Amino acid sequence: MKIVALHESTRPIASPIRNAYIDFSKMTLSLVAVVTDVVRDGRPVVGYGFNSNGRYGQGALMRERFFPRLLEADPASLVDDAGTNLDPHRIWATLFRNEKPGGHGERSVAIGTIDMAVWDAVAKIAGVPLYQLLAQRYGTGTPDRKVFVYAAGGYYYPGKDDTQLKDEMRRYLDRGYSVVKMKIGGASLDEDLRRIDSVLSILQDGQRLAVDANGRFDLDTAIAYAKALSRYDLFWYEEAGDPLDYELQATLRNYYKNPMATGENLFSMQDARNLVRHGGMRPDRDWLQFDCALSYGLVEYLRTLDMLRQHGWSPSRCIPHGGHQMSLAIAAGLGLGGNESYPDLFQPYGGFPDGVKVENSYVTLPELPGIGFEGKADLIREMRALAS
Template identity: 60%
Template sequence: MRIVDIREKTVPIEADMSNAFINFSRMNVSVLAIVTDEIRDGEPVIGYGFNSNGRYAQGGLLRERIIPRVLEAPGDSLIGVHGDLDPELIWRAAMRDEKPGGHGDRAVAMGILDMAAWDLAAKLADVPLYQLLSDRARDPRTPGAPLEKVWVYAAGGYYYPDRGLEALQAEMRSYVDMGYRTVKMKIGGAPLDEDLRRIEAVLDILPDGCDLAVDANGRFELDRALEYGDALSAYPLHWYEEAGDPLDYDALRRLAERYEGPLATGENLLSFHEARNLIRYGGLRPDRDILQMDPALSYGLTEFRRTVAMLFDAGWNPNRCVPHGGHQFNLSIASAFHLHGCESYPGIFEPFGGFADGYPIEDGHVRLPDAPGIGLEQKKSLAPVLKDVLA
């Protein structure tokens, strides 16, 4: 059993919308396929991966450094104790001759490769990824059986040109109609008084049992973050997300000292070491705050396993984690590691956002497909994009 090819293709997911920091009109992702010489039902077994939205495609890094190292590795060096291709050994081969630090686009590129490697491993074992992770990769302090369903929330509420409050209300109402019970909207891309009107407009249409989170995407300096925090304290928000720069742990600590409601952050931390510094210095409160580290953007599940162990060691429970990303890879991880939940992007960042076809959102939760691997091919709109990588 060996890897015979690894291919990458850049795919656009542009949209005419913005958050507080970036416009998505030129957004794209890398889709990667690891092809093996293992034949099942007349076809080679292939693992697929891609990066979460918000970070751009990583074709150059993948093609010039990461993919060649894996293809150059002796075949036997990638076979693990279970007798098949091992994601952690693939990860080590890809990181050969890389210095510590420099967490940025490299972390994203490695996350793409790592997703494909775990998809491949589960397909070779002929089990869903969440079951493989529960059997082989979970921390022993995590309960055994994977979760049958995972809590998910609908992330939307972006800024669109010429789109007013009624359109925002209609969008959020549509998520509730789909079965979501928590919705999220953007703030920080408009003046405070306008953002407050947008928040109030959404709260006005949410039925009992539903709530709202807000996300500033790291827009604010400390004074502005505190000003927003003071104003947001008047509302029953699910959380206040990424008020300031993700690496400004001191500002986050000062915000946590003043804002009593739940805070959420972590999606733009791209390594185990940054996540550990967040826990050490960010002043977050294990009884209420949410960690959003995204394996697909931060060296993959292989690195995220270290983060989970660190959380246990630091007195946190990983059930405070709700990974950013809104796709099936993070959904499988949430199930296997008993995380609090997973983000979702209904109707945007297609075809990469969202989950398998035929699995509706039920009272804020979604079930996982019983298919080998991540189950990416179970999403009809995504399946041809995956195949096109090999065209």
Template identity: 30%
Template sequence: MLSHPLERRNFIKLCAGMSAAFGGASLLSTPAQTAPPLLQQAQNKIDNLKIVDLKYLEMKFPGKLPVKWNSIIKSGGGTPGMTQMEIHTNQGIIGRSLPKGPRSVAEKIFKKIKGENPFFVERIWDRMYRENRKPVAKGDYIKAMGSIDIAIWDIIGKALGLPVYKVLGGFQSKVRVYAAGGYYREDKSINDLADEMEGYVNDGFRAVKMKVGGADFNTDVERVRVVRETIGPDIDLLLDANNKWYAYDAIRFGRAVEKFNPFWFEEPVVPDDFAGCAEVKNAIDIPIVAGENEYTRWGCRDLIVNNSADILNLDTVNAGGITEYRKIASMASAFHIPVAPHGDPHMAVHLVASIPNALIMETYPGVQSQYNPALKLFPVKNGYIEVPNFPGIGIDPDPADVKKYAK
């Protein structure tokens, strides 16, 4: 510490003497550096990269989705397909994501960022959020923002020739995953459910998730018992109520299945009942998961300050994309809360690989393996997947699949 004026003068004289000894090169100033030509050329390309257009790729696949339901919503029955958002640049790089929310909302937002350099991703996110009549904190607007944000990260990774998790700053190259399934179906018995869960284990998963709340109390408890006995004590069993119950019902159910050692109890009460979720959390010995119906860091903040969850599972797209989710994860880490992103794993995997408090990632092998031939499953080994090492996000479709399935 050079606190005395004379000490500072002596230090400057010493540096001047050393400068003379080294041929006059100053140690107190750095001359302007000139980048090698190839590096300068690459820098110029990045500096001149611009967002120019928004398009969509739609693909339809053969077959019919099975009709299934959770505790509150019936789905399926239609033609399987996939939509990809495409953000085009002036240099031919196309950023892709699997979008959520109405296309009309995304098109409106896109007008605010057209012409921006994708590398200014923080400014882009802020501009999308704030340059509205009033900032919108929830709903389709944030879903559209998240869809655009992930496509922009895809551009950045491709421009640098790196997978996005390495651009973000990697934390892990393998990610723990669970198989999400266990839906209710008209012709599905408890033994069929057990066979489904056992099939995921045989495919390499060490954690499986099933739905609860869609049958009567005793039947649902029996479903949990049979699945636990089928998969054994060493496989993690996750329960998802999809916001079915009031707090007292969720507590009653949680106490009834505690003996089967669930890994977690997800969304036990309606999404806006922060106090009820906290009540469930404090009443049972199963970790409570919540957040997939929340948006942005401010939704995360509300869950945390209300002590509503042990684990946060905001959706990567719905929460506002990778840019926003990293803030969410940082906020959660300050309270020693892990995150486990809900939703499509292809949208979450690079985020999960770049943050230290990611617990586990959701996958849908039962649906994606059978009904989406253009988006390959991640191979699972001992409960983990390797993070894709392609430039960008890694969801670019095979041209042969586009030719075969595009509308």
């Protein structure tokens, strides 16, 4: 058993939207295919992966550094002891060989994308959904196929007014979401409060709003927003300041008693550990948003979950960023609190397999081998074209 080919393609997911920090007019991602010599139903088993939005494609790093390490390795060093499947942990160790610790920037995205494709291949070779494989290896043995999801949107857009913002949020609510999220920090506090009021005006009983500043604020601005937002019963106040400014996050808890969320821009177990050590996050109410596709993949995410347990955190307080099916599988298999979703953005990479419906902000994952990409027609079409 061996990996016979690795493919990468940088794909545009450009959009005129913006958050408080960046616009997406030139946004890209990397699409990866890991081709094995295992044959199922007359076809080679291929694992697929891609990185989440907000970080650009990492094709150069993959082609120049990480693909060669895998292709030059002894194939026997990349499989499990039985020789019947790939070993994601051994593959990860090969990818990270000769890498210094620290500096978890773009390489964490490159490795995380390859890691996603490896796990997809591993579950397909085993003939089971990834969530089932994860539950058996690392969880309770029984996955929870019903996963909480929320609809992320509410971006700033040229000419977009409060009426259009409300119309967008109504579309999400009509699709079955009961929690929706909008951006703040890209306008004045007064304007953002008006935008929040407009969205809250359309919510019914049981429906909630989360807000996301995308790390824009300094401490004084974060506190000013916290005081103003305290009048609302928000689902969370997300990423007020720079993701590595743990002191800002720790100070903010003194001004905001309701739930906060952060972590999507922390790309290693060590950075996540620093957040829970020094960021003042509260395991009884706050949310952690580490995204495996950006942070070295599931191998590293398993280390992060172990660290969180040691610090008194439940996996159920993790709702990953990214809106991709990999995190859905992890949530179902390992008991996370849910997953982000982008109903109208970054297609065909976001969303669920065809036919999956959102009911009261929950989806039920179908029984598809691997991550389940084959169940999304527009996405698997692009993936198979890359592999061929």
